[in-house]
Amino acid sequence: MSENAEQTHPLYAADRDLVDALLGHQGDPGPEQLTVAARLVMRYGDFPGAEDIKADIQKVVSSWGLDAQALNLRCREIWASGWKPGQQLDGDLGSGADVADQDG
Template sequence: MTEDKGQTHPLYATDREVVDSLLGHEGAPGPDQLTSAARLLMRYDGFPGSPDIKEDIERALKGWALDRDGLNAKCREIWAQGWRPGQTLDDTVGSGADVEDSGS
């Protein structure tokens, strides 16, 4: 009989893609990378399976010279600035479609 290595998370395939992008990210991590890492750490914390996901997120954090506490502190700062997924920190609210160029 084979040994049970835990469950496979229903979102494993999409999460694996995100983790692979975190590992492949060059330079300092931005809000997307930091919040994605924190989100996935929370999702897989205590989950009985997918050890590769957990190990690779920890490896990404190590590459960024962060631990979980440091990651959480950075994410709190990001959220406090009003950032939301899919938005850069310098984005303004609204699409800008209703703004006309005044030419002045």
């Protein structure tokens, strides 16, 4: 096999779904979108294949007005804030068990 042959990444199908979701995201990216994009940039950066994913991720990141360096900076800030994947940043969300009755 040639050293320059394109390969199929084992996570391609799942990652394609993530990229498609990023392409369809409306509005400003939140922590989830930013960190997913950064993870995919890292995963596919030097990978010999998946050119469609690479091109689409670049398109998404550019549409946010970011380059790879700015994306990484934003993600470092997100992780430093204590955010975890799947976590909402809105402090008003929750079970309600810890919220005082505001009617009276």
